[in-house]
Amino acid sequence: MHFVLEQYAAFSKCLFVLSIRILLLVPAGFLVRSQGDYQSNNKVMDNITVRQGEAVFLRCEQGNAVTRTAWLNRSSILYAGEDKWSVDPRVSLVTLNQEEFTIKIDNVDMTDEGQYVCAVQTSSRPRTTSVHILVQVPPKIINLSGDIVVNEGSNVTLMCQASGKPEPSISWKFLSTSVDLVSDDEFLEIPSISRQRAGTYECTAVNNIDTDLQTLDIIVNYAPAVTEGRDVGVAPGQYGVLECEADAVPEADFEWYKNDRRIFTGLDDLNIINTGSLSQLTFFNVSEGDYGNYTCVAINKIGNSNTTFFLYGEDGNTGVRLRRSFHCGS
Incomplete structure (x- = not known):
């Protein structure tokens, strides 16, 4: 008897659920009536x-x-x-x-x-x-352009896509200047990019639930630009240095020449030290034969640039420029 009651209760529940399912499947606007109007109770x-x-x-x-x-x-x-x-x-x-x-x-x-x-x-x-x-x-950035390396003058397009509900709005910021960039959608166009636009860019996705942000870096390659060479006077037998500085991305390699002859470190009591954007040509003991014109050439894969220096003799006590019998360029 107890088993029969359990089976009856289970059957009763299933019958009730089935009737509810049928009720829910009735098309909208169709009036169902049985001992009163069902819709009035919905x-x-x-x-x-x-x-x-x-x-x-x-x-x-x-x-x-x-x-x-x-x-x-x-x-x-x-x-x-x-x-x-x-x-x-x-x-x-x-x-x-x-x-x-x-x-x-x-x-x-x-x-x-x-x-x-x-x-x-x-x-x-x-x-x-x-x-x-x-x-x-909440918004989530699901597709963002990766870090980019481009040559100066190239056209760049950045993409930032985000999911979320409500649909998030996208904005861009150039963190190097903290200036909001104009972009109506997920794409940011940078035509003919300059070296000043290299740096970190931030994409922000916002809806009324939360905010998500991610960053990417743009590296802009450009040819070296060297600082104009400065003539240097050094007394015979003294220590002297010619300094050549170049702004370049990627960093420049340096070459030194006297007239048309390339100079290598360790030769003729000379030393070349390159540190980042600076190259130093060092004379440990200046002699008469060291005086003359020198050229510094800065080179990277984009291009090259050069500047010239004139090393001349100077009286170590008075600082007066000495007369020399040699000719510039000899």
């Missing part, structure tokens, strides 16, 4: 807006006359009374009594968005309460 609640990752509570008012109750989503039954039909571990029963029937969905995601229906069977007629869940998603 209630639509305000939308529930919840952020992705949060929990949402679905509450349905009960009553003393309620005999069966169930929560359904768009395609399946979540709970029929105390019996959980959903296999989703995020769904749980919170309250079930004469006053209310409340379930909870943890860690809400976009797949949870849609309509939910609480179906109630009373002694006289069924009724439903429906609610629509809207899931808001």
